[in-house]
């Protein structure tokens with residue numbers, strides 16, 4: 615929690631407040647804590663515990679479905695089943711810092727590098743939206759009862775993309791498509807996934823893309839190189855064939 619460097623101006627969002635142990639510690643440092651919790655039984659526990667505490671707002675509901683009020687920082691021991699969806703939902707909001715606990719394998723994929731086994735669609739999408747780093751690995755033995763998986767605390771700092779992306783929706787679809795065929799050369803991955811990408815003159819476009827990129831696999835290309843290919847496809851789609 616110290617990594618969040620909370621001060622009296624901070625409005626903190628907590629996803630999945632549970633019985634409120636973290637919530638209570640956050641509220642001692644921050645201006646306000648917005649505690650979101652899905653389970654109605656736990657929501658009742660939170661109300662019993664915090665209704666007299668002025669700077670805790672309890673928001674019952676599914677964090678994937680509700681609109682979040684404005685917040686500066688997000689600090690959460692996330693429900694792991696929604697890690698991906700909730701992270702990319704959060705990254706659509708404007709905030710300064712996230713300190714988030716994930717399953718270790720998920721965190722490792724967020725911060726990986728090209729040519730590594732964990733380098734994936736998640737790495738590229740994360741890199742597009744934020745700087746991410748693992749602050750510490752938390753072994754399963756740190757929890758009671760002992761869960762099946764290790765965890766990791768990740769620091770997320772949202773920022774503008776460090777590389778140009780001409781069409782965000784297409785870039786995201788492109789990255790998903792080529793990583794679904796990560797062992798294939800890029801040109802084959804694009805061809806195989808064109809039922810998703812729906813590029814009408816795909817063969818002509820591939821013929822015009824640089825061969826050195828097309829003969830590599832998605833897992834060997836940096837996020838910037840992948841963005842460059844996606845941008846070139848967007849440009850070539852506009853040209854008469």
Ligand SMILES: C[S@@+](CC[C@H](N)C(=O)[O-])C[C@H]1O[C@@H](n2cnc3c(N)ncnc32)[C@H](O)[C@@H]1O
Pocket residue numbers: 629630631632633634635636650651652653656675676677678691692693694696
């Ligand atoms: C890993 S526990 C964290 C509990 C508590 N924050 C702690 O640190 O001990 C995750 C919490 O998220 C809640 N949760 C699960 N799915 C949720 C969702 N979609 N929206 C909001 N809360 C959710 C669960 O009910 C549970 O209380």
